[in-house]
Amino acid sequence: MKIKIKSLLKKKGKQKIVCLTAYSKSISKLIDKYCDIVLVGDSLANVLYGMKSTQDLDLKTIIGHANSVKKGLKKSLLVVDMPKKSYLDSNRAVKNAKLIMKQTKCDAVKIENNLKNQHILKAIVKAKIPVMGHIGFTPQFKNKFKVEGKSLNEKKKLIDEAIKIEKLGAFAIVLECITEKTSKEISQILRIPTIGIGSSSACDGQILVTDDLLGLSGFYPKFVKKYTNLEKIIVKAVKNYSNDVLLKKFPSKKNSY
Numbered sequence: 307m308k309i310k311i312k313s314l315l316k317k318k319g320k321q322k323i324v325c326l327t328a329y330s331k332s333i334s335k336l337i338d339k340y341c342d343i344v345l346v347g348d349s350l351a352n353v354l355y356g357m358k359s360t361q362d363l364d365l366k367t368i369i370g371h372a373n374s375v376k377k378g379l380k381k382s383l384l385v386v387d388m389p390k391k392s393y394l395d396s397n398r399a400v401k402n403a404k405l406i407m408k409q410t411k412c413d414a415v416k417i418e419n420n421l422k423n424q425h426i427l428k429a430i431v432k433a434k435i436p437v438m439g440h441i442g443f444t445p446q447f448k449n450k451f452k453v454e455g456k457s458l459n460e461k462k463k464l465i466d467e468a469i470k471i472e473k474l475g476a477f478a479i480v481l482e483c484i485t486e487k488t489s490k491e492i493s494q495i496l497r498i499p500t501i502g503i504g505s506s507s508a509c510d511g512q513i514l515v516t517d518d519l520l521g522l523s524g525f526y527p528k529f530v531k532k533y534t535n536l537e538k539i540i541v542k543a544v545k546n547y548s549n550d551v552l553l554k555k556f557p558s559k560k561n562s563y
């Protein structure tokens with residue numbers, strides 16, 4: 307049965323929320339059964355397109371991938387990341403959030419928050435578009451990786467920001483690379499679910515980039531657990547194929563008409 311935002315909210319404090327990224331139907335159809343949320347993350351800029359940052363990803367590209375992902379989903383909630391340049395002001399944010407919803411038939415959008423774009427979140431909510439927030443290490447606004455929420459001052463700022471985002475109407479919030487202590491406090495204070503990435507098991511749910519957990523991205527920071535090594539499996543298969551072609555073992559009669 308298709309998951310609704312309402313049922314997701316009810317999981318807080320009762321059952322962990324499972325989230326993963328997908329950029330195509332081939333992956334989304336495999337992960338759908340095991341996820342509550344499938345995110346078309348703007349991490350596709352790094353993972354698929356080899357871009358140095360997510361900051362230059364355009365709307366057309368993410369909409370294309372979201373359309374593909376949607377085709378593989380039956381159950382999970384589909385959330386689509388808004389590229390940085392698609393929500394620089396409120397008007398543009400609402401127009402583009404509506405476009406994403408209409409063209410991809412997704413359930414919600416996600417934006418990365420900073421202390422200066424709270425009016426944008428408010429405008430998207432006012433337009434009746436479900437939106438997910440994202441605080442801590444936010445690659446659209448921060449160029450250098452840093453674990454967030456270590457000092458008392460940082461902890462207080464993150465807690466205040468999370469409370470504000472909840473008040474403005476986000477239905478969930480991603481906490482990225484925030485210390486366990488701060489993530490725990492935020493998760494205890496908020497009524498909406500917190501979805502952690504590198505932010506400990508104190509969060510109400512977890513998200514990982516699927517390519518990372520499959521061992522396909524070549525990017526494995528401490529917070530990633532590699533559940534398999536697809537890189538190795540693919541290289542072995544391709545090497546065998548190459549050898550077979552060179553040795554004229556492929557195609558065999560079986561593969562020919």
Ligand code: KIV
Nearest residue numbers: 327347348349480513
């Ligand atoms: O773009 C992405 O994949 C994300 C997740 C890491 C939360 O925003």
